Amino acid sequence: MTVQTQPPGPGAASADAPAAPQFPRVYPDGPRGPRGPLPQQPPAEPAEIPVVGRAGELQADSISAWFGHHQVLDRVSLTMPAGHVTALIGPSGCGKSTFLRILNRMHEMVPSAALAGEVRLDGQDIYDPALRITTARREIGMVFQKPNPFPAMSIQDNVTAGLQLTGTKKSKADKEALIEKSLRRAGLWNEVKDRLRQPGGGLSGGQQQRLCIARSLAVQPRVLLMDEPCSALDPTSTRRVEETIKELAGEVTVVIVTHNMQQAARVSDQCAFFLAEQGTPGVIVEWGDTDAMFNSPQDPRTFDYVNGRFG
Ligand SMILES: Nc1ncnc2c1ncn2[C@@H]1O[C@H](COP(=O)(O)OP(=O)(O)OP(=O)(O)O)[C@@H](O)[C@H]1O
Numbered sequence: 001m002t003v004q005t006q007p008p009g010p011g012a013a014s015a016d017a018p019a020a021p022q023f024p025r026v027y028p029d030g031p032r033g034p035r036g037p038l039p040q041q042p043p044a045e046p047a048e049i050p051v052v053g054r055a056g057e058l059q060a061d062s063i064s065a066w067f068g069h070h071q072v073l074d075r076v077s078l079t080m081p082a083g084h085v086t087a088l089i090g091p092s093g094c095g096k097s098t099f100l101r102i103l104n105r106m107h108e109m110v111p112s113a114a115l116a117g118e119v120r121l122d123g124q125d126i127y128d129p130a131l132r133i134t135t136a137r138r139e140i141g142m143v144f145q146k147p148n149p150f151p152a153m154s155i156q157d158n159v160t161a162g163l164q165l166t167g168t169k170k171s172k173a174d175k176e177a178l179i180e181k182s183l184r185r186a187g188l189w190n191e192v193k194d195r196l197r198q199p200g201g202g203l204s205g206g207q208q209q210r211l212c213i214a215r216s217l218a219v220q221p222r223v224l225l226m227d228e229p230c231s232a233l234d235p236t237s238t239r240r241v242e243e244t245i246k247e248l249a250g251e252v253t254v255v256i257v258t259h260n261m262q263q264a265a266r267v268s269d270q271c272a273f274f275l276a277e278q279g280t281p282g283v284i285v286e287w288g289d290t291d292a293m294f295n296s297p298q299d300p301r302t303f304d305y306v307n308g309r310f311g
Contacts, residue, residue, distance in 0.1 A: 055083035055253045056122045056139065056222030058103060063117035064281070065098050065107060072098050074281035075117070078272050080223070082122075085245060085254040087264040087290065090274030091311035095282030096257045099274070100225050103255065104140035105133055121222065138166045140223040141216035146232050147208035149215070151201025155192050158200040158211055159183060162219040178218055185251070186214035187244040206237020210244060217252070224248065226256040230263065242267050261306055265294055273302045
């Protein structure tokens with residue numbers, strides 16, 4: 001993988017940026033972009049995302065985003081390869097979290113929010129009206145900045161909480177196997193296997209974050225989005241979560257927002273550097289192999305950022 005800079009035109013903020021569409025999303029180049037008009041009748045069966053192995057490739061194409069009239073991203077494109085860890089880096093306010101939330105349809109939960117562009121998981125448009133939003137969120141899970149387990153719920157019920165939300169039914173034996181597998185994948189099994197019925201709120205911060213990772217993994221997502229997952233954790237817990245992320249790579253595609261350059265260097269295969277200069281919307285200045293981004297970036301702004309000269 002090589003380092004690439006954002007090509008001029010799409011991705012560069014300009015006066016001819018697309019106007020803010022409202023939900024349901026409007027494509028800048030027509031009602032349904034290059035694929036023609038919406039079907040008159042919705043399909044009888046909701047669309048499914050084709051399974052291509054376990055980890056999925058996520059492709060964002062020309063993503064623009066607004067809060068009201070405030071445009072915060074301008075035609076950002078990025079491929080997040082299957083089974084790899086992609087780190088989104090950049091100064092505060094450049095749109096990293098907004099981009100992350102667009103990847104699993106959380107952006108549209110903000111009443112004033114709008115977006116343009118496409119997000120595809122293994123080729124399937126996750127904003128396709130025929131695709132259930134719960135399907136998109138099951139395939140593309142999310143772990144937040146602050147651990148958010150259900151504190152009074154037992155550790156094991158926390159792990160399976162997502163199954164209820166997605167309406168998945170399992171036998172007791174299958175559930176027990178899934179709980180163990182998810183906790184093992186999240187690197188927490190050995191610490192909690194003797195207290196699975198105790199409340200999730202009784203765990204340390206780092207353990208709670210790994211419990212949230214286990215909860216996300218239990219619905220078997222193909223992508224896991226992580227928004228500064230270690231920012232509320234101590235260094236030891238941070239290291240443990242980072243080990244978990246590295247262990248997950250290969251099985252699941254990980255996209256992580258982090259302000260910590262050392263963390264980005266430790267856990268990611270690929271980095272994308274976001275920047276919003278002088279009140280313009282955020283763009284990706286440069287992206288590519290993490291080693292190359294840190295050791296031989298092409299853009300001087302990337303060099304300055306990864307070397308701590310601003311941000
Ligand atoms: N719910 C919201 N309503 C209005 N504006 C918002 C909302 N969320 C974010 N913004 C604005 O969108 C811009 C991008 O914010 P975002 O959180 O995506 O940036 P970020 O790069 O993730 O920042 P940070 O690193 O500080 O978390 C900012 O100007 C922010 O103020």
